[in-house]
Amino acid sequence: MAILKIAKMGHPVLRRRSDPVANPGSPEVARLVADMLETLEDADGAGLAAAQVHVPLRVVMFHVPAGHDDDDNEPEPVPLIVLVNPEVEILTEEMETDWEGCLSVPGLIGAVPRYTAVRYRGTTPEGEAIDHEVQGFHARVVQHECDHLDGILYPQRMIDLSLLMFQDQMRYGPPRHEEDGEELDEATGEQAVAEETA
Numbered sequence: 001m002a003i004l005k006i007a008k009m010g011h012p013v014l015r016r017r018s019d020p021v022a023n024p025g026s027p028e029v030a031r032l033v034a035d036m037l038e039t040l041e042d043a044d045g046a047g048l049a050a051a052q053v054h055v056p057l058r059v060v061m062f063h064v065p066a067g068h069d070d071d072d073n074e075p076e077p078v079p080l081i082v083l084v085n086p087e088v089e090i091l092t093e094e095m096e097t098d099w100e101g102c103l104s105v106p107g108l109i110g111a112v113p114r115y116t117a118v119r120y121r122g123t124t125p126e127g128e129a130i131d132h133e134v135q136g137f138h139a140r141v142v143q144h145e146c147d148h149l150d151g152i153l154y155p156q157r158m159i160d161l162s163l164l165m166f167q168d169q170m171r172y173g174p175p176r177h178e179e180d181g182e183e184l185d186e187a188t189g190e191q192a193v194a195e196e197t198a
């Protein structure tokens with residue numbers, strides 16, 4: 001296993017559409033997944049897409065850390081899920097804005113609107129079919145990771161770029177922001193944001 005170098009915003013591999021994996025059970029995919037896992041653990045992130053380690057294949061991994069119980073929809077932490085060739089289906093028109101970070105956009109955080117409920121399907125490297133309907137932070141991290149596979153980084157999903165900021169400036173408190181009459185919660189501060197780096 002190896003800790004891989006993480007591509008940063010501006011690298012072409014992050015802008016292109018990643019290719020489908022022809023054989024999810026191949027030893028090459030198993031090696032890629034093992035290296036991505038070690039890289040994700042080293043970087044202390046919530047998720048990682050293969051494109052972020054310069055491999056333009058449709059592979060993502062993510063987990064939902066404890067404490068992410070947005071709207072009480074996701075009371076339990078979700079252990080690491082590895083998805084090959086994932087598909088995301090949006091289940092609602094409702095969107096929620098919350099803070100995100102990204103290992104490919106180091107040091108920055110932004111307030112990103114995401115759909116609050118999605119269904120995702122894919123295959124694990126072991127050949128197991130995954131089909132989940134999820135909400136809250138779980139739905140957010142899936143959309144973030146699968147966006148990577150289509151060459152999209154979270155700033156491209158932002159509506160209010162005044163809410164793109166350096167994470168260490170959270171020390172002054174989150175900026176005021178009204179969306180649908182709701183103010184971004186102070187609870188989504190630096191600590192929560194740090195865990196959401198994906």
Ligand code: NI
Nearest residue numbers: 102103104198
């Ligand atoms: Ni990311």
